[in-house]
Amino acid sequence: MMEPIKTYEMPLTPEKQAFQLYEVQGKTIANTHYPHETDRPHRHRYYEVCVFVNGAGRHEIDFNSHRIQSHSIHFLSPGQVHLISREEDYHGYLMVFSKEFYSLDTFHEDLLFQLPFFNNPHSVPILNLPQDRFGEMLELIAMMKRELLGKGVYGNDILRSYLQVFLLKCKQYYIDFFAEKQKMLDPHYALVQQFNTLLEQQFRNHHLVQYYADQLSVSPALLNRHVKRITGSTAGDLIIERLMLQAKRYLIYTDLANKEIAYQLNYEDPSYFSRIFKKKTGFSPSDFRKAENEKYQN
Template sequence: MLMPLVDDMEEESRHYGEVGNVDILKSLLCIFLVKIQRYGLHEAGKNLDMLKPSHRLFIQFRHMVEEEYNSLHTVQEYADRLNVAVRTLNKSVNECSGKSPLAFINERIILEAKRMAKYTNMMIKEIAASLGYDDPSYFVKLFKRQTGYLPSEFRDLQ
């Protein structure tokens, strides 16, 4: 579903500087983000009802994770920003997706970390800092726990 778009974006990134390159990449990214949002609305086979407050909270949370993953890392921080109790946020996210809020947060952070490890020459400590981790060793432990690999090992795969 999304892999053809990713492939198209990778292919287009090889044409850096050519006419229309940036416009094509922006368009592909826009399509990718809309499809991701649709997937989020229907995740785990559940249709979200925008009239239900818990479902609206879930959508707000998912959007906030996308915007703030590099600066907010705890469920408490998101709950505070959304003006709800941690328990309320946990219940809403679990009801709508079957996952915990922390799982969503960590998955998004690790997704970006993987991208940066694979497609940039940044040092691991620079990746950690750009994702809001002052302690690179904590970031490395999180990455290993989530992926089974150290960031440097992941970079060397394939």
């Protein structure tokens, strides 16, 4: 049986920097402080922003495959399973940081949940930009590189400020270029974002729309209606989708048996969990695990 998928901590540097920036040319990351083996899907305990100057390769994110386009930015949240397959003429940057670095302390982690491309498995975490706006992002990256090399007394504070500007610019452009822009301007869009944030934090323990509606002080019918208008799916559908995504992650990065996965997701009846999984994916849990592992066998 193949090894479970790997989980990586922040790459270690001599300075143990909680924010790091790598330039990548070609197929591999030529940096001794970035020790990832990236020939199989893996996940991180930190945030990663992939900036693609040249479109050359494919990027798998949570079992969806995306062609890498030039002038694009991909966003990865802790726990997401991904794999970048680079080609020889690939050129880009990898920006990695911990939630503590961005938020100063864990009590302000909600700042990252307010960005539509992080911690939200129901949105596409990809931003394709025109050349001029992408150039603005490269200018910010150049300033980060200079600050990292300078190692000034206030370096971390300055880097954090650059990172916040970078991500706020991404948020602005994400809203500007998002295909369903009008839905993001819907007066109930903030409510749906609150639901998504709460779901990401509570999906293992709470499977019923009633719980989320109570937390948000609306009726279940109203929550379903607003969520469906903006996402195309009901709140109940998104709860099931999030549970099935986590089940897929457990199946490929752990050796947990189907029964144990069901219990991890708070399903009291493992056979019911298996039926739901097959209904939603077309595979039994065991067949899904086998098929995903076979994709990466040599």
